[in-house]
Every structure is written in structure tokens, then in C-alpha cells.
Amino acid sequence: MQTQTNYIGIDISKSFFDVSIADRHYQFTNEVEGFGKLFNLLGADSHVVMEASGPYYLRLACYLQSRGVVVSVINPLVIRRFSQMRMSRAKTDKKDARLIAEYGTMTKPERWFPPQKHMVTLQQIEATIAGLFKQQTGLNNQLESFISSGMLDKELKQTLQKELVHLDGLITRLTVRMQQIATAHYGDMLANLKSIPGIGKKTAMMLIMVSGGFDRFDDYRKLSSYIGICPRIFESGSSVKGKARICKMGMSKIRACLYVASWSAKRCNRACRELYDRLLAKGKAKKLALIAVANKLLKQAFAIAKAQTKYQENYSLITCF
DSSP states (O other), rough: OOOHHHHHHHEEOOOEEEEEEEEEEEESSHHHHHHHHHHHHHHHOOOEEEOOOOOTHHHHHHHHTEEEEEEEEEEEEHHHHHHTTOOOOOOHHHHHHHHHHHHHHHHOOOOOOOOHHHHHHHHHHHHHHHHOOOHHHHHHHHHHHHHHOOOOHHHHHHHHHHHHHHHHHHHHHHHHHHHHHHHHHHHHHHHHHHHHHOOOOOHHHHHHHHTTTTTSSHHHHHHHHHOOOOOOOOOOEEEEEOOOOEEOOOOHHHHHHHHHHHHHHHHHHHHHHHEEEHHTTTTTTTTHHHHHHHHHHHHHHHHHHHHHHOOOOOOOOOOOO
């Protein structure tokens, strides 16, 4: 006789995490001591479900998974939509933990496996570079506004210029480091992805980071939904007609990379060019056609990565997955 799974919800923050086990509530510190106390409460039938709350969930998820506990990590937006569906108005850590447990019981989410250390390093470097770019842009705008005033102190100007040079150097060094790690672990995959007309080094690296080296997804549609590059249509009956737009449940950086890549792909990638022209001929908006091209690029990248081969224009590889 098969044992019924006991879904346990965890709402986690920087210092604490709240746990819902069979409608009972617990709170532990988000450190190894708290992890151990939770582990002692778990039975063999436990399936722990938690949100991907920034970096705060990772240590606990890895701790539990390494001890044989089944863990699922869910996009916070999914839990938010589930809460709205249940018409839940209260917003407390205790309520959130119970809601996450209910989500697990209802949907039976897939098991999560920890990312490899080099993948976490790549993601952390990329996030650091993005933060440095933001600082650089803000500082540059500030310097320009001070110069425009006509009353900028010479010493302050030199200080700001030195800081901009420093930030530029940091970005360059970190970018080189990220490329070295990606090449060491995914050199062949990078080369294969860059063989797709329209996909460059930056987009290829972002795709590898987002997909966990294309190991996190077994279907390109799941990856497309995760990234948020799939078109979403608002149509209902005869009175509700909305514009088609992308479903923004994924992450903006990779969406931006794919959208920029689609501009090149619609010219140099035959399958993408034919799709783009066909949609325009049907009267579709150029933006929607470009989104469709970005989705086509993602489909090609998924197939190329899974087949471990380079792009071939006349080979129907992309129909294999």
C-alpha cells in the first residue's frame, strides 16, 4: 500500500522561515540549527514545497535535498496567482506557509535538484555585473548633470571620473571571468548555440544560465513559459479583443536578449525569416512577429543543445523535440 505524501509548505526570509505541517505552524531560524530542527519533524512521506525567494531558500533546499528529503522550489509569482485564485486576503508568513502547502497538495510539483556550483557562480557574477552597470549608468548621469550646471568642482569631477573607470574595470574583469567559467563547462554548447543565425555569445550564455545548461527542462515549451517569451492572447467571445503580448512570468534580461536577437534572426535565419514574413502577410503586428521569431530561436536553441550538434539550415532538427 502506497503511503500518502505529506506536503509541507515553507515561507522563507533572510532570518527566519515559517513551516506548515498538517495545519500546524512552526518557525525556525534560517541557519543550520533551524534546518536541523525542521528535519527532525519530517517523516519519510514528507514533500517540502517552498518559494524561490531570492537567495534565501537555497541553503535550506540544499540541506534537505542532501538528506534525502523531496523538495520543490516554486516561482513566487505562481504562488501569488494561486493565492489570488483562492481569494486569500490575509498576508502573513504563517498564512503563506499554509498556502504553499495547499499548493503542493493540489498540484504535486516536480522535484527540485540543486544547481551545480559553477552555475550558481555564473548567475551570481551576471547579477553583480547587472548591478555594476546600474551604478555606472546612475553615476554617469549624475556627472553629466553636474557638468551641465556649469559649477562642478574640479576635484569632485575627477573623483567621479575615477569611480567610473573603476566600475568599468570591474565589469570587464567579471565579464572575462564569466566567459572563462562558461567556456570551461559549456564550451561545446556555447559554440553550438552561436552557430544558430541570430544568437550571439551574450544570448547563448544567458540561455545556458537560465536553463541550467538545458538540464532543468525536458520540453522547450516549459522553458519558453519560464522565460516568458510565449505570446499571450486576450480574446473571449465577440466583445473582448486584446492585443497579443508576451507573458511576463519569466525574467526580463533573457527576454531582452532574445528580442534583440530576433531583429538579426528575421534577416539571416531562414526559418525565422519565413515565420516573420508569413505573420506580416497575415496582417500581424511587427512586434508580435518578432516575439514569435524570438520563440522560434528559443526552440532552435533547445533542440541544438539537446542534440549536441551545430545548426544546419536544411536539417529538420527542431522538429525532434
